[in-house]
Amino acid sequence: MKNLIAFFNILKKDINNYYLKPPNISWGIIFPLSWTLMQLLRCPDSNILELLPGLISTSVLFGTTSMLAVTITFERSGRSFERLLLAPISLNTLMLAKITGTILFGIFNAFVPVIFAGFFIDLSGVNWLMVFAVVFLIAVTSSLMGLLVAVSVEQVFEAQTLSNFFRFPMLFLCGLFIPVSNLPLFLRIVSYCIPLTYGADLLKGAINNNNILSEKLSFSMLIIFSIALFIISRYNIEKNKSK
Amino acid sequence: MINIKNLTKKYDDFTAVDDISLTVKKGEIFGLLGPNGAGKTSTINMMIGLFFPTAGEITINGIDVIRQTKKAQTVIGIVADESNLYNEMSGFDNLCFCGALYGMNKKQRELKAKQLLKQFNLHNTGNKPFKAYSKGMKRKLTIAAALIHCPEVLFLDEPTTGIDVESSRQIRELILELKNQGTTIFITTHYIEEVQRLCDRIAFMVNGKIVACGTVLELMNSISYNHSVHLTVDKNPQNFILEFEKRFEGSSAIAKDEKSLVITSKEKIPLLEILNFFQEKEIEVYQARQLHPTLEDVFVKLTAVESAILKKEKEKGDQQ
Known part of the structure; x- marks a missing residue:
């Protein structure tokens, strides 16, 4: 019960302090909208439905990794994160509370292009349950990658730099812009080591019915990535205590 | 109440805390005095479970801090050397949030937050955001936040560094009030006057070692003087x-x-x-x-650290 009280209050604090701030809300809307408009301006004849998996993935990836890496690094530099570490709550509860706000922010980000697309095309053929599940898992893995970055650096600018170091390669290697099968063998191996590859493929299946990998495999891989990233992040925080 | 045995902390080749042992009795104010870099913050960080020690044992109220960190954290309150509350939140919300971290329900934490704001004379500014507070007010609210769950032991790391004289005096009065209420208090500082005014017992720490420990009188008598x-x-x-x-x-x-x-x-x-x-x-x-020799004279004689170094650090802290 005590852990639950702490969990909800950390989540509430993060939402009020960071995610519901006007700059973040506007960023959360403007960023996915800009991506959508960029794609439409580049190829005015393109099928919006074809673009949607990429736009959703990009929005979730950038929204979650940026927010968590920045908020935790910001709290660490102001030493308020220390206050959370010193509270008598388990590290798992603390980590879950911190990533839950980001996951919700990522889900919000993901549905901005969907709502935008809804004004232009018929979305009735989309498997929404699947889309929601996949968006959730992409948000979980991306948030945990953001957490991994946040606990590894000291300053906000370092968090942004390190995030971009893996975000952009991931975007181009996950099969959204270049099909994974067209990549050289080495990059194909790298691609299958990226959680977004499985998320993007599942979204393609849920929206356009043109996934390449089996749904079972992709879901399993996303869950494995989530658990592994959680364990690594936890280990990193514990390791900092021993330093 | 607090027992430390052979505590050591090493950062690669550098030994920050070198095999120290000390005991703090229930209800006393214990001061750890030393210049910057003496190992005071490393010691306190191990005592509150923020860092793992390289070697040694720490127990608080019979609880092993290293093995039962979370249990030990339920009985301690911590004031870091920086006022580390949330800038965007009001004083009242900050206190309530800290109460929630200790599992207090809404009614309990709101009641306690109101009491603390009154006790710390911050009730008129409780609705203002933390960032609008003066340095002294921030420090007082940070101490109040550490008391939200009624801890048995309070750790204060440099409680009056960088704040005005009036706020420092108020904080010292609050610390004495807490002692009278039965709270055990552990203070680290580099202000000699502060430990002399507040502490029942004092330990001098230099280069990671405790070089002397006792009451002010015991420390005075431990040196021969003209x-x-x-x-x-x-x-x-x-x-x-x-x-x-x-x-x-x-x-x-x-x-x-x-x-x-x-x-x-x-x-x-x-x-x-x-x-x-x-x-x-x-x-x-x-x-x-x-x-008579002052505590400063005793400190200089026992530690071979010039008091000018401590004074310089005090001035530096006050300017920040």
Whole structure:
């Protein structure tokens, strides 16, 4: 019960302090909208439905990794994160509370292009349950990658730099812009080591019915990535205590 | 209450805390005094479970801090050397949030937050965001936040560094009030006057080691010092210094100005004998004051750290 009280209050604090701030809300809307408009301006004849998996993935990836890496690094530099570490709550509860706000922010980000697309095309053929599940898992893995970055650096600018170091390669290697099968063998191996590859493929299946990998495999891989990233992040925080 | 045995903390080749042992009794204020880099913050961070020690044991209220960190954290309150609350949140919300971290329900934490704001004289600013507070107010609210769950032991890391004189005085009064309420308090600081005014017992820490530990009186008595008397007289003391030194063998007299002098001796000279000497010489003594060593003198003698270093650090802290 005590852990639950702490969990909800950390989540509430993060939402009020960071995610519901006007700059973040506007960023959360403007960023996915800009991506959508960029794609439409580049190829005015393109099928919006074809673009949607990429736009959703990009929005979730950038929204979650940026927010968590920045908020935790910001709290660490102001030493308020220390206050959370010193509270008598388990590290798992603390980590879950911190990533839950980001996951919700990522889900919000993901549905901005969907709502935008809804004004232009018929979305009735989309498997929404699947889309929601996949968006959730992409948000979980991306948030945990953001957490991994946040606990590894000291300053906000370092968090942004390190995030971009893996975000952009991931975007181009996950099969959204270049099909994974067209990549050289080495990059194909790298691609299958990226959680977004499985998320993007599942979204393609849920929206356009043109996934390449089996749904079972992709879901399993996303869950494995989530658990592994959680364990690594936890280990990193514990390791900092021993330093 | 607090037991530390052979505590050591190493960062690669550098030993920040070097095999220290100490005990803090229930209800006392214990001060850890030392210059910056002495190992005070590393010690406190291990005691509160923020860092793992390289070696040694720490128990608080019988709870092993290293093995049962979360259990130990339920009985301690922590005030870091920075006021680390949330800038966007109001004073009241900050206190309520800290209460929630300790699993207090809404009613309990709101009631306690109101009590603390009143106790710390912050009730008129409780709705203002933390970022709008002055440094002194921020410090007071940070201490209040550490008390939200009624801890048995309070850790204060440099509680008055960088804040104004009035706020420092208020914080010192609050610390004494907490002691009277039965809270055990562990303070780290580099302000000699602060430990002298507040602490029941003091440990001097230099280069990761505890070089002395005891009450102010015990520490004063632990060093040998010369007996000194300061006299204010009606005639220039320079004229009778030699005669005085001849009469009281082993003493030395130094004129401070035209109307005062300081007499120093290994063995104590009874004040009456000194006064008789001056009476014989028809010199009127306006004032005679025995000089005792200060805690600063004791610190310098025991640690070989010049008090000027501590003063410089104090000034630096006050400027920040």
